[in-house]
Amino acid sequence: MSKRIQLNTNYSKDHQIVVGYKLEDEIISFLSDNFSLKKAVFIVDENVLGLYQNSYISSLKVLFDEVVLCSVPEGEQSKSLSQYTDIVDTILKSKVERSTPVIVIGGGVTGDLGGFAAASTLRGMPLIHIPTSLLAMVDSSIGGKTGINHSVGKNLIGAFYSPVAVFADLQFLETLPQKEIANGLGEVIKYGMISTPSIIEDLEKLPISKPFVYSKDWEHLVAICAKIKADIVAKDFKESGLREILNFGHTFAHVIERVCGYENSSHGEAVFMGMWGAVKLSNLLGFNIDIANLSVFRALYTSKFDPEESVAELTELMLHDKKVKDGSIKVIMLEKPGVARSRIIQDVSVIQESWKFIIEEFK
Ligand code: ADP
Ligand code: ZN
Helix, strand or coil: CCEEEEECCCCCCCEEEEEECCCHHHHHHHHHHHCCCCEEEEEEEHHHHHHHCCCHHHHHHCCCCEEEEEEECCCHHHCCHHHHHHHHHHHHHCCCCCCCCEEEEECHHHHHHHHHHHHHHHHCCCEEEEECCHHHHHHHCCCCEEEEEECCEEEEEEEECCCCEEEEEHHHHHCCCHHHHHHHHHHHHHHHHHCCCHHHHHHHHCCCCCCCCCCHHHHHHHHHHHHHHHHHHHHCCCCCCHHHHHHCCHHHHHHHHHHHCCCCCCHHHHHHHHHHHHHHHHHHCCCCCCCHHHHCCHHHCCCCCCCCCCHHHHHHHHCCCCCCECCEEEEEEEEECCEEEEEEECCHHHHHHHHHHHHHHHC
């Protein structure tokens, strides 16, 4: 049995997020009930296409008289204007209609790129997300953010655009490389820190450092995380307040990714290091957060962080974050486990101390 999560917002189309295992039949009924089966656009991660084209993907394709297939090369560099233009060209040249469904199957990269193509082509075609990475299932496929990168920075071109449905099928995690599981777990741990501390205990019971094997416990965990994100987004679709708590660890992480180079760093790993700093910062601000909540997962992350930049320079780089307002550093910190707040930091010395704490641990 799959779990259903309803996402209702004032801004976006209400839609269902379905979390489960082997969801092909459910997806087929959804498509048959909601669309003319004449034509569909499939935007698929190239690795996922290689692994599933004769199974999962062909069982969805045969539903339609005609399928326009776009394969997306792996990696962040695919979130580019040129990939976007290629996809839009392919879609438009195949004479689709505005009601033709766009089915996006892949991780966060394919989801953001394919989602933006669906959002913008013909002023918006119906988008169905089938996230195939853990990160995409618990984070990027939920909340309607779509977009691509610009040479000036990441995710600077895009739109808030809700899918008509999201199907997170844990079957895909069976082929996801181990390091990508750890990447997604960075966000899962984050939900444990900012919202639901029982996630940390649930995670400790799962064999998270072994190759993925489906279990109800995993399904429960993915569904809880998707629901936390959906509930936060429902209250703040366009990111004016509450949604910023999802940025816990990220103000540090964005700087870590920047100085290490986006190609060399895993987002989940950078978020883990960032949360390490954010816990320290919370404690420096007078709260009492046990670093053990993070240190139990320390062995999942093996990268080093020993930057050439000084802690003052790293702190200065935080001011370039696109979420920074009015030249002051806003950081999400914890008041207690499961309770996060944003705080404007005037005294940069506490941030510098937090950077020292990160480097001490990860150098
Ligand atoms: P993320 O989902 O972490 O944002 P990507 O979209 O870049 O990042 O996906 C991470 C990597 O995992 C890519 O190389 C992608 O091709 C691969 N991938 C995604 N889903 C699967 C899957 N189910 N099986 C195998 N590889 C996958
Ligand atoms: Zn993140």
